[in-house]
Amino acid sequence: MSDSASDVVIAGAGPYGLSTAAHLQNLGLGVRIIGQPMRFWAENMPAGMYLKSEPFASSLGAPHRGMRFTDRHPDWRLGQPIPLDTFVAYGRWFAAVAIPGTENTEVVNVERGGGAGYTVTLSTGETIAARTVVAAVGVGPFAHIPDELAGLPSWLVSHSSAHHELGLFAGKEVAVVGAGQSALETAVLLADAGARPHVIARRAELDWNTVPEARRSLWKLARGGPRSGLGTGYRTWLWAEQPGLVRHLPEATRDRLVRETLPPAGSWWLRDRLDDRIRVSTGRRIAKVVEEEDGLALTTVDRTGRRLVTEVEHVIAATGFVPDVARLTMISPELRARVTTRHGAPVLSRDFESSLQGLYFAGLAAAPTFGPVMRFVHGADFAARRIAHHIIRRTPRRRPSAGRHAAVLEPDVR
Ligand SMILES: Cc1cc2nc3c(=O)[nH]c(=O)nc-3n(C[C@H](O)[C@H](O)[C@H](O)COP(=O)(O)OP(=O)(O)OC[C@H]3O[C@@H](n4cnc5c(N)ncnc54)[C@H](O)[C@@H]3O)c2cc1C
Structure with a gap:
């Protein structure tokens, strides 16, 4: 009961x-x-x-x-x-x-x-x-932590979503794994909080979104496509504004769309804030992680197989x-x-x-x-x-609710 x-x-x-x-x-x-x-x-x-x-x-x-x-x-x-x-x-x-x-x-x-x-x-x-x-x-x-980092204690490895206040990392060497907005902004905010962040990303280089243009000429509009909630472009508009149609696409196409639409990139306004306080290593994947007395030794490998060992006190996985x-x-x-x-x-x-x-x-x-x-x-x-x-x-219908907003708001007839 x-x-x-x-x-x-x-x-x-x-x-x-x-x-x-x-x-x-x-x-x-x-x-x-x-x-x-x-x-x-x-x-x-x-x-x-x-x-x-x-x-x-x-x-x-x-x-x-x-x-x-x-x-x-x-x-x-x-x-x-x-x-x-x-x-x-x-x-x-x-x-x-x-x-x-x-x-x-x-x-x-x-x-x-x-x-x-x-x-x-x-x-x-x-x-x-x-x-x-x-x-x-x-x-x-x-929250996803990649296999190489999984299973380590939370005082050594955490997901980006575990943190609201980054001040607790002041004075510490912190690796931030990832290349998306969350990784880049976390690194900037860590630096602002007095930590020493090191961004480690698999991508060959960081990608940045461009400044949105408030007014676009007709030519630019026709060539670049309409603006939508996910960005600019004809296809982007479809994914952003017509999700009901997306459902009818073949599964493999939808999987690709979710993976590849809006790939990891930082906002244009963040770019200047990612300054020389922040070390950035791109084109590297984590190959090995060894727990040490006061932190972790991260071995990363670049595309040519060259290894690099970095010692950090904490790793934040901004890995989605x-x-x-x-x-x-x-x-x-x-x-x-x-x-x-x-x-x-x-x-x-x-x-x-x-x-x-x-x-x-x-x-x-x-x-x-x-x-x-x-x-x-x-x-x-x-x-x-x-x-x-x-x-x-x-569901059997009841009387429509006279919500607190009903008196002040007009119905949205979209
Ligand atoms: C760092 C970061 C930045 C982002 N920036 C943007 C952005 O700029 N624009 C954007 O559109 N999206 C952004 N996102 C994505 C954003 O998380 C989603 O768009 C949005 O939160 C989706 O809303 P939601 O209601 O599904 O999830 P949430 O906002 O996560 O809300 C779900 C809620 O459910 C609660 N909950 C979970 N389990 C239970 C339970 N068992 N019982 C009761 N409550 C529970 C949680 O506490 C949470 O408050 C960002 C995400 C991250 C991590």
């Missing part, structure tokens, strides 16, 4: 969970959204970070007008990077206005309940009987996130075993539903199905709309 009941339980209050909750509540469903709003952003991204995504591509999804990042900050220009704190505050404002009652706790177990639904257990011990569960747990559970249902321990082992997966990620319907009726996945876990936009905030509105409208078709 459960303590309470709800039409939907959403695990995770990041951009995807909050957007989905906003759409569902607007449709009049009883929704419990579990998690502190924007927790991953506030606690697992480095203090002092700026967003890579442009302001127009950094909005949560809402059924009403007035809730986009650029509505909240109308003067924010293209090419003006958003500080982490500003984005967290926007997400929390969105939660406060659009979703009454987020719950600052965690989902610790999801299992089959009586009938067709689920029993969701919270860290408070409360159990909820829910028809539907949306796993919007983001990237955190999928790989979706894998097996790592979602909040879902009971029995249920996880019944979710159809491909390369670890859930196989999803056009409405983000897994092979288990009533169990949905949003965010990174949906990227192998809907493409690279699911790795970014920009995909949240699409995911939220699809999920909400599918759930409402399956």
Whole structure:
């Protein structure tokens, strides 16, 4: 017997969970959204970070007008990077206005309940009987540490998402493995905090994004393609703005898209900050790691086979996130075993539903199905709309909620 009941339980209050909750509540469903709003952003991204995504591509999804990042900050220009704190505050404002009652706790177990639904257990011990569960747990559970670095103690090797405050590395030699924005920005922020960072990357050289142009001539527009939430270009526009079509591509093409769209590169505004305080070794892969008394000896090899041993006190793996249902321990082992997966990620319907009726996945876990936009905030509105409208078709309808926002916001008829 459960303590309470709800039409939907959403695990995770990041951009995807909050957007989905906003759409569902607007449709009049009883929704419990579990998690502190924007927790991953506030606690697992480095203090002092700026967003890579442009302001127009950094909005949560809402059924009403007035809730986009650029509505909240109308003067924010293209090419003006958003500080982490500003984005967290926007997400929390969105939660406060659009979703009454987020719950600052965690989902610790999801299992089959009586009938067709689920029993969701919270860290408070409360159990909820829910028809539907949306796993919007983001990237955190999928932090990827490469095999060469795996299994070492966390005081020697950690994932970039383990850190918010980098000041604890002041005075230390720290290797940062990776060549993407997260690696490069972590290295810069480490240097700012008084550490001695050393970027080690497999890529032959670092890549940098260019400054977005606010105004483009018709010729440039025709040649370069439209601007979209993932960047400029005809194909990029398709992946960013039409994720529903991506799902119809052959699996191998989608895999390639997720891997190769937006390859590791730093933002243009970060380039000058990656100065001579930061050592950079490109074209090197880690071949061997030996634990020493006060750190690690990293042996790296370049393309010609030349070896180099570097001694560091800590390694930060800025090596990304790989979706894998097996790592979602909040879902009971029995249920996880019944979710159809491909390369670890859930196989999803056009409405983000897994092979288990009533169990949905949003965010990174949906990227192998809907493409690279699911790795970014920009995909949240699409995911939220699809999920909400599918759930409402399956659930007996109640009176539409008179949410706190209803009086001040007009319906968004997009
Ligand atoms: C360093 C870094 C920089 C990034 N910069 C950008 C950027 O500039 N622009 C962009 O679009 N994307 C960026 N991303 C990607 C970004 O993480 C995703 O776009 C975004 O967070 C997706 O939203 P989400 O809701 O899926 O995930 P999240 O924001 O991770 O939210 C999921 C939430 O679920 C919570 N949660 C997990 N498990 C449970 C549980 N069992 N119970 C309850 N809650 C749970 C987590 O605490 C988390 O708060 C960046 C990622 C990193 C790591």
